[in-house]
Amino acid sequence: MSLTTIKKSNLASDLIILKGKLESEGITCYLKNEFTTQLMHYVPTCEVELQVLNSDLEQVEKIMSAMQV
Template sequence: MSLITIKKSHIESDLLVFKSKLESEGIKCSLKNEFTTQIMNYLPSFEVELQISSSDLDRAKEIFNEMEQI
C-alpha cells in the first residue's frame, strides 16, 4: 500500500476537517509531519500533509468535490 499526499497546509487544523470527513466515509488517512510542524512552526518549508492510500484516491476526490459544493 503506497500513501499519497492529497492536501498540504502549514496549519494542521486546516486539514483536520478533511481528515475527519474522509475517516467518516471509511477512508484511512494520516497526517505526515504533524509533530514536526508543531515544534518547528517557524520554518515555512515544513507542511503538514494529509495522506491516504493510493487505492482510495478516486473516492477521496469525490468527497472533496461534495464538500466544495456545500
C-alpha cells in the same frame, strides 16, 4: 501500501475537518509531519501533508469535490 498526498498546509488544524470527513466515510488518513510542524512552526517550508491510500483516491476525489475543497 502506497500513500498519496491530497492536501498540504503549514498548520495541521487546517486539515482536521477534511481528515474527519474522510475517516467518517471509512477512509484511512495520515498526517505526515504533524508533530514536526508543531515543534518547528516558525519554519515556513515545513508543511503537514494529508495522505490517503492510493486505492482510496477515486472515492477521496468524489468526497473532496462534493465538499468543494
